[in-house]
Amino acid sequence: MSFVPHSERERAEMLAAIGVARIEDLFADVPAHVRFPALKLPSPTSELEILRDMQTLANRNAAVDPVLSFLGAGTYHHFRPALVDYVLSRGEFYTSYTQYQPEVSQGMLQALFEYQSMICRLTNMEVSNASHYDGATALAEAVLLALNVAAGKRSKVLLSPGVHPQYRSVVKTYLRGAHTATILGDEDSAAELERLKGLLDEDTAALIIQNPNFFGQCEPIEGLAEAVHRVGALFIVVTDPISLGLFRPPGAYGADVVVADGQCLGIPPSFGGPHLGIFAARMSHVRRLSGHLVGETIDADGRRGYVLTLATREQHIRRAKATSNICTNAALCALAAAAYLATLGKRGLRQVAELCFHRSHYAAAEISKLKRLEINPQAPTKPFFKEFVVRLPAPAIEVNTHLLKQHGIIGGYDLGRDDPRLKNHLLIAVTEVNTRDSIDRLVSALGEVAK
Amino acid sequence: MTRDKGPTLYELSVPDRHGLDLPAPDVPQSPLPAGELRSDCDLPELSQLDVARHYLKLSQRNFGVDSGFYPLGSCTMKFNPKINEQVARLPGFAESHPLQEPETVQGNLALMFELQQWLAEIGGFAGVSLQPAAGAHGEFTGLLMMRAYHCERGDLKRTRILIPDSAHGTNPASTTMAGFTAVELPSDERGNVDPDAVRVACNDSVAGIMITNPNTLGLFEEHLTEVVQLVHACGGLVYGDGANMNALAGVARPGDFGFDVMHYNLHKTFSTPHGGGGPGSGPVGVSTRLTEFLPGPIVELMRDADGARYVLAVPAKSIGRVSTYFGNFGMFVRAYAYIRQHGAKGLRANSEHAVLNANYMRVKLRDTFAVPFDRINMHEFVCRGTIEGTGVRALDVSKRLLDYGFHPPTNYFPLIVPEALMIEPTETEAKPTLDAFVTAMQAIAKEAQSDPALVKSAPHGTPVKRLDEVKAARELVLSDRTKVASK
Numbered sequence: 001m002s003f004v005p006h007s008e009r010e011r012a013e014m015l016a017a018i019g020v021a022r023i024e025d026l027f028a029d030v031p032a033h034v035r036f037p038a039l040k041l042p043s044p045t046s047e048l049e050i051l052r053d054m055q056t057l058a059n060r061n062a063a064v065d066p067v068l069s070f071l072g073a074g075t076y077h078h079f080r081p082a083l084v085d086y087v088l089s090r091g092e093f094y095t096s097y098t099q100y101q102p103e104v105s106q107g108m109l110q111a112l113f114e115y116q117s118m119i120c121r122l123t124n125m126e127v128s129n130a131s132h133y134d135g136a137t138a139l140a141e142a143v144l145l146a147l148n149v150a151a152g153k154r155s156k157v158l159l160s161p162g163v164h165p166q167y168r169s170v171v172k173t174y175l176r177g178a179h180t181a182t183i184l185g186d187e188d189s190a191a192e193l194e195r196l197k198g199l200l201d202e203d204t205a206a207l208i209i210q211n212p213n214f215f216g217q218c219e220p221i222e223g224l225a226e227a228v229h230r231v232g233a234l235f236i237v238v239t240d241p242i243s244l245g246l247f248r249p250p251g252a253y254g255a256d257v258v259v260a261d262g263q264c265l266g267i268p269p270s271f272g273g274p275h276l277g278i279f280a281a282r283m284s285h286v287r288r289l290s291g292h293l294v295g296e297t298i299d300a301d302g303r304r305g306y307v308l309t310l311a312t313r314e315q316h317i318r319r320a321k322a323t324s325n326i327c328t329n330a331a332l333c334a335l336a337a338a339a340y341l342a343t344l345g346k347r348g349l350r351q352v353a354e355l356c357f358h359r360s361h362y363a364a365a366e367i368s369k370l371k372r373l374e375i376n377p378q379a380p381t382k383p384f385f386k387e388f389v390v391r392l393p394a395p396a397i398e399v400n401t402h403l404l405k406q407h408g409i410i411g412g413y414d415l416g417r418d419d420p421r422l423k424n425h426l427l428i429a430v431t432e433v434n435t436r437d438s439i440d441r442l443v444s445a446l447g448e449v450a451k
Numbered sequence: 452m453t454r455d456k457g458p459t460l461y462e463l464s465v466p467d468r469h470g471l472d473l474p475a476p477d478v479p480q481s482p483l484p485a486g487e488l489r490s491d492c493d494l495p496e497l498s499q500l501d502v503a504r505h506y507l508k509l510s511q512r513n514f515g516v517d518s519g520f521y522p523l524g525s526c527t528m529k530f531n532p533k534i535n536e537q538v539a540r541l542p543g544f545a546e547s548h549p550l551q552e553p554e555t556v557q558g559n560l561a562l563m564f565e566l567q568q569w570l571a572e573i574g575g576f577a578g579v580s581l582q583p584a585a586g587a588h589g590e591f592t593g594l595l596m597m598r599a600y601h602c603e604r605g606d607l608k609r610t611r612i613l614i615p616d617s618a619h620g621t622n623p624a625s626t627t628m629a630g631f632t633a634v635e636l637p638s639d640e641r642g643n644v645d646p647d648a649v650r651v652a653c654n655d656s657v658a659g660i661m662i663t664n665p666n667t668l669g670l671f672e673e674h675l676t677e678v679v680q681l682v683h684a685c686g687g688l689v690y691g692d693g694a695n696m697n698a699l700a701g702v703a704r705p706g707d708f709g710f711d712v713m714h715y716n717l718h719k720t721f722s723t724p725h726g727g728g729g730p731g732s733g734p735v736g737v738s739t740r741l742t743e744f745l746p747g748p749i750v751e752l753m754r755d756a757d758g759a760r761y762v763l764a765v766p767a768k769s770i771g772r773v774s775t776y777f778g779n780f781g782m783f784v785r786a787y788a789y790i791r792q793h794g795a796k797g798l799r800a801n802s803e804h805a806v807l808n809a810n811y812m813r814v815k816l817r818d819t820f821a822v823p824f825d826r827i828n829m830h831e832f833v834c835r836g837t838i839e840g841t842g843v844r845a846l847d848v849s850k851r852l853l854d855y856g857f858h859p860p861t862n863y864f865p866l867i868v869p870e871a872l873m874i875e876p877t878e879t880e881a882k883p884t885l886d887a888f889v890t891a892m893q894a895i896a897k898e899a900q901s902d903p904a905l906v907k908s909a910p911h912g913t914p915v916k917r918l919d920e921v922k923a924a925r926e927l928v929l930s931d932r933t934k935v936a937s938k
Contacts, residue, residue, distance in 0.1 A: 002800050002878075003532065004801060014808075018814050020827075023804075026807065027703075030671060030699075034704065035703055037704055039573060039701060039795035041790065044791075044792060047534050050534055058541040058542070059543055061559055075550065079473075083470075091518070093510055093515065094515065094531070095516040096726075096727045097727070098728040100861075101853065105514065106512040106914050106915055107511065107512035108509070113929075113931065116929055117459070117460075117930035121492065121930075122494070131729065133584035136775045137588070144628075166775045169772040173771035173772055177591070177630040178627060178628055178629065179630075244492060246489070248488065249489060268546060268781075269545070269546060269549065271549050272549030272777050273777070274779040286927065297919045298922065301916055305915040315587070315623075318620075320627045321627070322620070324624065325621050325627075325628050328586060328587065328729040328730070331730075333729075338460075342494075343502050344470060345464075345468070345470055345495060346494040348469065351473045354483075355473060362479060400552065410551065432473060
């Protein structure tokens with residue numbers, strides 16, 4: 001099957017108009033020895049068969065009931081109101097391109113403007129771009145921004161070990177290019193923020209924390225921004241947007257740039273992508289931001305309208321001197337996040353955050369009653385939001401296998417994957433989709449390994 | 452399209468209105484950490500009907516491929532098959548978590564493995580990583596691999612990347628980000644990369660060249676073999692910008708031209724939707740000398756005593772991760788369904804008809820709008836959007852096309868053609884649509900003579916007229932300042 005609509009007659013008329021006999025004649029410029037190769041691909045198939053084949057493929061994955069999944073670590077099963085997919089399914093939105101013709105793109109432009117507005121208020125920042133690929137690449141771009149601000153005069157980036165390990169990897173990859181800097185601070189996964197603070201000096205371009213951190217805990221942020229600003233560095237905070245329904249926003253404790261993965265805002269886990277890179281900053285950095293920005297303006301009749309603005313930062317205008325190479329972003333995911341936030345509203349987001357908080361604390365309290373299991377052993381006094389660490393009497397990988405095989409439960413994240421010293425530690429996420437009953441089943445199943 | 456002034460979500464907000472109920476608390480309440488809390492997160496308060504109507508109205512003020520003809524050059528705005536949307540939403544895919552153990556996601560890994568194989572086969576490459584999230588992200592990835600390749604050989608003086616003057620802006624921008632210096636190459640009088648200019652530029656400071664083929668004039672590079680040989684002979688690598696692969700899938704394999712690395716745009720060639728600007732997906736394919744540098748993990752098929760299964764592996768000298776997890780998996784599902792549905796024959800038919808459509812439009816339009824490089828083109832072509840003696844420019848023609856119900860072509864690009872209109876019809880458009888567009892363009896040319904003011908003040912039938920971009924950039928209103936009333 002192909003979606004080529006041409007009838008025989010139309011094709012013949014078109015070839016005649018061009019003045020060639022056969023469609024193959026249009027490819028005379030392609031060197032003959034490489035033209036029309038015999039590709040080894042499966043034979044074409046019908047839509048009916050495709051659906052069946054893809055269903056079969058999807059069924060080769062272990063069936064995951066989100067209610068019985070406690071795996072988070074940066075990607076979460078949160079409830080997605082039906083309205084979100086209704087909005088995303090409008091062909092006018094999802095089959096459109098970047099808004100280079102604003103007169104016929106007002107819908108998407110306004111939606112992105114409203115997305116920017118809600119992200120600014122949620123994070124307490126002054127400007128948000130119209131999205132980045134994901135949380136990790138948003139963080140990498142934030143680091144490049146900090147190095148650009150430093151204009152070659154600062155060569156150190158302090159990276160908290162509490163930042164998602166894959167985000168840290170992506171930052172390190174991005175620093176293999178034009179921007180070179182020494183990354184310090186994340187060598188020891190158990191290191192506390194105090195140590196990071198001690199490394200601050202005049203050579204530091206940025207200090208990066210995640211709050212709540214990768215282990216789910218709220219970081220002790222008192223005085224941190226002041227210390228960072230005292231040496232003239234930027235304070236970059238990675239956050240969980242759902243937590244901002246309840247907790248103080250990074251803008252309120254001095255962040256210069258806030259980044260996050262917005263998957264939790266109405267986007268399915270989808271095996272890791274597409275997700276949404278949230279990027280918000282202080283207005284003083286607006287000309288150094290990467291990515292599209294939507295601005296309000298008026299049309300020739302004085303009516304309010306929206307356009308992409310400050311395009312002089314971008315690759316299609318500035319080419320080699322652009323602030324970033326980004327072109328395609330995650331606009332449709334930003335639309336999902338906007339529709340999600342609009343549907344929940346201030347009360348709804350607070351309720352989701354509170355449900356996450358109370359259910360995860362209930363789970364932690366019940367698990368802590370089990371013999372030989374310990375909650376947040378490295379930081380028992382730190383408040384946490386929706387995730388916590390459990391020290392087990394056996395390797396996490398074995399416990400996860402038991403949970404899945406015997407109980408159909410997707411357990412937590414095996415922290416031994418990133419740090420062999422933590423091979424007996426599980427990071428457990430509890431959200432509003434995990435019912436009390438499902439938590440009780442998890443606790444009872446964990447009780448079996450405690451014996 | 453509706454012309455009423457659309458209030459924003461914040462303007463629609465009414466204190467105490469709610470859109471969603473969540474489950475009542477069923478666990479004991481834990482004390483919230485007082486010092487960590489905020490009083491208000493300042494989101495709008497709306498009913499679900501408010502939100503549904505709001506976005507429905509906004510969608511009616513937006514133009515997509517499903518709305519009408521969208522011949523945006525270099526963007527490949529083809530039909531986005533609806534079956535792709537359906538399969539990407541299958542819960543087995545959509546609800547799967549990227550950190551699950553590999554044995555619980557064998558379906559996903561099988562899909563990724565086959566997609567890696569198929570893309571390698573289509574492009575003629577030895578290895579593929581699906582991780583980059585977009586075309587420009589793929590470019591950055593490819594350039595970092597080229598850098599790692601030279602560094603690993605101790606060849607540290609290679610700092611320059613040759614880029615034709617017709618290249619997409621992402622090429623020089625990615626080059627800078629990857630720590631190289633972009634060196635611009637002039638095109639020759641037939642619109643090709645000039646091999647003499649390449650010869651002069653080639654020396655031991657050249658890390659490589661970035662070539663878009665067909666180039667942004669829509670022309671197949673006539674000296675491609677020679678250019679590739681020149682760059683390889685001086686020790687450089689060849690990067691292919693795969694943005695224009697919709698002319699070549701099933702017709703020729705860039706790996707067979709001697710390209711060392713290329714990104715694919717799944718959101719162009721392989722029909723995944725553009726989503727109003729994203730998400731896309733930009734896998735990279737590489738020749739044997741770069742496979743070890745690919746970003747990981749990559750899916751491999753392992754056969755041992757336990758049987759065959761898919762596993763994740765990181766190449767030996769990998770440049771590292773360029774995004775979290777595996778890239779935009781949801782796009783892989785769509786592209787997989789697309790390739791599966793077409794097979795080799797269907798992909799070739801797509802490219803052939805994309806090229807047929809573009810050539811047909813060129814010959815139909817060239818008497819009205821000058822085509823500076825008037826020869827058989829590939830999937831797109833470039834004409835001049837000016838009408839002699841009227842003052843009507845490419846921008847005006849583009850805006851007037853909106854009144855005729857068409858999305859305009861890409862304008863003012865490539866930079867080497869003044870007043871450029873770059874037209875890419877794609878293979879999924881039928882002849883009557885192309886004819887209607889040609890008729891509209893001819894009508895606009897006539898209007899430019901009879902009533903130039905009408906064309907210069909277009910559009911007239913859109914939800915808003917031309918917008919004041921200077922004011923937007925000067926005043927920088929980047930978020931809604933409406934104060935939400937509190938109770």
